[in-house]
Amino acid sequence: MDLSFNAEERAFQDEVRGFIAKNLTEEMKRATALTPSVFSDPDIGMAWQRALHKQGWGAPGWPVEYGGPDWTPAQRWIFETESARAGVPNVNVMGVKMVGPVIIGFGSPEQKNFYLPRILSGEDYWCQGYSEPGSGSDLSSLKTRAVRDGDDYIINGTKIWTTHAHHASRMFALVRTSDGPRQQDGISFILIDMKTPGITTRPILTIGGDHEVNQVFFDDVRVPVANRVGDEDKGWTYGKYLLEFERGSGIASAKLREGLKAIADLAESDLTGRAIDSPDIATRISEVEVDIDALEMTELRVLSALQTGQNPGAVSSILKLRNSEIRQAVTRLGADVIGHDALAVEPMRPLYKLNREPATPEEMLTVVPEYLNGRAYTIFGGTSEIQRDIIAKMMLGI
Amino acid sequence: MDLNLSDEQRLLRESAERFVAESYDADHRRKMANDPLGFSPDVWTQFAELGWLALPIPEEFDGLGGGAVEIGILMEAFGRGLVSEPYVATVVLGAALIERCGSTAQKQASLPKIADGSLKLALAHSERAARFDLAKVATAANKTARGWRLAGSKIAVLDGHAADEIIVSAHIHDHRGPSGRIGLFLVPATAPSLSITDYPRLGGGRACNIELPDVHVPEDALLGDGRDALPAIEWAIDRAMAALGAEAVGIMQTLLETTLEYTKIRKQFGRPLSANQVIRHRLADMAMQVDEARSMALRAALKADSTPIERARAASGAKAKIGKCARFVGEQSIQLHGGMGVTEELEVGAYFKRLVAFDTLFGGSAHHYARHARLGRASVPA
Numbered sequence: 001m002d003l004s005f006n007a008e009e010r011a012f013q014d015e016v017r018g019f020i021a022k023n024l025t026e027e028m029k030r031a032t033a034l035t036p037s038v039f040s041d042p043d044i045g046m047a048w049q050r051a052l053h054k055q056g057w058g059a060p061g062w063p064v065e066y067g068g069p070d071w072t073p074a075q076r077w078i079f080e081t082e083s084a085r086a087g088v089p090n091v092n093v094m095g096v097k098m099v100g101p102v103i104i105g106f107g108s109p110e111q112k113n114f115y116l117p118r119i120l121s122g123e124d125y126w127c128q129g130y131s132e133p134g135s136g137s138d139l140s141s142l143k144t145r146a147v148r149d150g151d152d153y154i155i156n157g158t159k160i161w162t163t164h165a166h167h168a169s170r171m172f173a174l175v176r177t178s179d180g181p182r183q184q185d186g187i188s189f190i191l192i193d194m195k196t197p198g199i200t201t202r203p204i205l206t207i208g209g210d211h212e213v214n215q216v217f218f219d220d221v222r223v224p225v226a227n228r229v230g231d232e233d234k235g236w237t238y239g240k241y242l243l244e245f246e247r248g249s250g251i252a253s254a255k256l257r258e259g260l261k262a263i264a265d266l267a268e269s270d271l272t273g274r275a276i277d278s279p280d281i282a283t284r285i286s287e288v289e290v291d292i293d294a295l296e297m298t299e300l301r302v303l304s305a306l307q308t309g310q311n312p313g314a315v316s317s318i319l320k321l322r323n324s325e326i327r328q329a330v331t332r333l334g335a336d337v338i339g340h341d342a343l344a345v346e347p348m349r350p351l352y353k354l355n356r357e358p359a360t361p362e363e364m365l366t367v368v369p370e371y372l373n374g375r376a377y378t379i380f381g382g383t384s385e386i387q388r389d390i391i392a393k394m395m396l397g398i
Numbered sequence: 399m400d401l402n403l404s405d406e407q408r409l410l411r412e413s414a415e416r417f418v419a420e421s422y423d424a425d426h427r428r429k430m431a432n433d434p435l436g437f438s439p440d441v442w443t444q445f446a447e448l449g450w451l452a453l454p455i456p457e458e459f460d461g462l463g464g465g466a467v468e469i470g471i472l473m474e475a476f477g478r479g480l481v482s483e484p485y486v487a488t489v490v491l492g493a494a495l496i497e498r499c500g501s502t503a504q505k506q507a508s509l510p511k512i513a514d515g516s517l518k519l520a521l522a523h524s525e526r527a528a529r530f531d532l533a534k535v536a537t538a539a540n541k542t543a544r545g546w547r548l549a550g551s552k553i554a555v556l557d558g559h560a561a562d563e564i565i566v567s568a569h570i571h572d573h574r575g576p577s578g579r580i581g582l583f584l585v586p587a588t589a590p591s592l593s594i595t596d597y598p599r600l601g602g603g604r605a606c607n608i609e610l611p612d613v614h615v616p617e618d619a620l621l622g623d624g625r626d627a628l629p630a631i632e633w634a635i636d637r638a639m640a641a642l643g644a645e646a647v648g649i650m651q652t653l654l655e656t657t658l659e660y661t662k663i664r665k666q667f668g669r670p671l672s673a674n675q676v677i678r679h680r681l682a683d684m685a686m687q688v689d690e691a692r693s694m695a696l697r698a699a700l701k702a703d704s705t706p707i708e709r710a711r712a713a714s715g716a717k718a719k720i721g722k723c724a725r726f727v728g729e730q731s732i733q734l735h736g737g738m739g740v741t742e743e744l745e746v747g748a749y750f751k752r753l754v755a756f757d758t759l760f761g762g763s764a765h766h767y768a769r770h771a772r773l774g775r776a777s778v779p780a
Contacts, residue, residue, distance in 0.1 A: 297693030
């Protein structure tokens with residue numbers, strides 16, 4: 001057992017650091033630091049995706065034949081950790097980490113040839129059409145319907161909480177194609193061009209002041225049957241496969257550590273009257289840091305198991321739960337650390353394009369919006385309650 | 399980077415788990431709870447035969463040269479059966495301090511005997527007025543013509559009643575008064591005027607208070623050359639906390655499994671308790687906290703030989719976090735067993751009490767989060 005990196009891994013770490021130093025501009029870095037929402041603005045995120053793609057690192061988790069870099073789990077760990085440390089923008093995870101693996105796993109050769117290169121290059125920007133107003137945690141009760149008409153499906157219904165639908169060129173969606181005996185039967189996984197007539201997008205503003213999510217309406221939207229991934233009525237299987245990627249593929253601890261470091265730096269600064277000198281704040285910082293240490297070790301244990309071909313199983317739900325809870329603890333701590341400055345609201349977005357003096361120091365601008373937006377972490381991607389159901393069922397057999 | 403067990407480590411885990419499963423059951427534990435010694439000398443001999451007493455001792459002193467990770471593997475298995483042998487006192491604390499502070503002659507005199515099971519040790523460091531502050535030692539060591547005179551009182555000495563020799567920490571005084579250095583003295587349990595008052599320890603095993611009203615020991619009772627032993631004491635106790643953390647993980651795992659089984663069998667309102675979502679979610683939280691505790695114990699073991707600050711932060715972080723998880727898992731195990739959980743008829747209470755003892759020993763969660771915080775801001779990496 002060894003926590004340290006071997007010579008090859010250290011060399012790779014240097015390579016990643018070198019790449020980031022060369023490609024991450026000050027502008028991208030500042031824009032990322034001043035983004036209080038979960039996802040970076042596409043102009044920032046996709047600029048980073050293009051740089052990664054040029055290097056051959058556009059899709060770390062993909063098999064090499066589809067353009068993946070063929071990294072070991074340890075290399076992925078190093079890449080994610082160095083990226084978090086440097087503060088690189090988020091790329092379009094709905095493309096690279098969500099629909100990409102599903103197309104690779106279940107798509108036709110034509111779909112692979114068409115879509116995968118466009119995800120890698122950043123030409124396409126994807127959004128996820130899963131939740132509906134009546135189908136949140138009970139996702140498989142979804143009602144958006146696709147009816148066969150020759151070589152097309154005609155889609156009617158609505159999707160909600162669609163992150164960046166207003167930026168996206170494509171959506172992958174779960175739609176109902178038949179009514180089976182179980183509600184999970186009769187769902188299909190379909191790829192939709194967002195420019196198709198009949199699609200309208202309504203913005204939903206969230207409590208942190210950001211426009212990140214939307215409701216999307218489908219009125220007689222015609223989508224070729226060729227855009228269905230895998231078999232008709234079998235979409236639930238593919239959709240669940242994707243959710244496991246969404247929950248478990250992330251290496252979250254490095255980002256949490258950077259988030260906490262920013263808060264700890266504020267607590268040590270005169271800007272907060274040295275909040276750290278309050279024993280309560282100092283102890284809470286340690287409590288959160290220790291929670292991050294525990295999550296990091298669990299992530300490393302999972303990675304080590306993956307390296308020997310073991311399956312981590314329901315641990316992806318543990319990682320999702322802990323990541324979301326710790327993220328909330330970090331942002332809650334942040335809102336407490338900045339004291340009275342938490343009262344100031346800055347409505348302008350994006351914050352990095354703010355062209356006047358803000359009411360609070362710039363390093364505090366994202367703190368309260370992050371706390372408010374952060375409430376969503378334990379809701380999206382399957383609520384904490386659903387994750388506990390999964391842990392009880394898959395790990396404990398009850 | 400690799401956190402998979404090596405073949406040797408896997409074998410160690412299997413043999414330890416097998417031994418505990420075969421030798422430790424509820425009857426044995428009840429017998430030990432009422433035993434004046436609190437553990438079985440036969441089991442201790444078997445530990446020696448299995449090589450476990452030699453595990454962390456360097457090979458040149460008849461040991462196996464294992465590290466904190468191997469100790470953790472063993473301790474986790476011990477936790478599964480609530481093992482009450484004085485392993486931490488003798489091997490994790492005693493042997494480690496002699497190895498770190500002792501002269502070659504002192505190591506040669508003690509370590510092979512620890513390895514073969516013929517020497518048991520205890521560390522007498524804590525004092526009532528010091529609470530959990532390891533640097534606060536009022537017990538005094540004054541130089542005499544023939545050696546040292548030790549005077550003071552120690553509390554919460556793990557397994558001191560069973561020790562052949564007791565490692566006593568004392569503030570070294572010279573002709574000007576306190577020197578600012580702490581010394582460690584190897585004192586025979588039979589030393590004249592030394593008095594031991596032992597008591598059953600919460601959760602199994604025994605501990606004692608020790609009075610040293612002018613106990614005379616020879617010059618070579620002092621371990622090493624008399625330089626300040628505080629860094630060594632901190633080092634050894636950090637390692638002990640990692641080891642005890644692993645033991646706590648084993649205890650929690652057993653409680654989780656026992657409680658899970660119970661909620662599947664126990665029926666109320668015509669269905670098993672586990673059919674209720676509130677119960678399932680509680681068990682999911684327990685499973686999650688056991689897993690977090692496991693990660694932290696492993697982390698503390700892997701960092702046991704890091705720089706002092708990194709080691710200490712990992713140990714305090716683990717102690718604090720595992721303590722918090724232990725209280726939750728222990729208290730919820732009782733809660734989910736209902737009225738039966740608070741009786742001595744089930745063993746849930748015994749396992750819970752050992753967890754409470756773990757959380758208390760060397761300072762609880764609040765103490766260790768505070769230590770973690772104190773050590774933290776000086777060491778933020780660039």
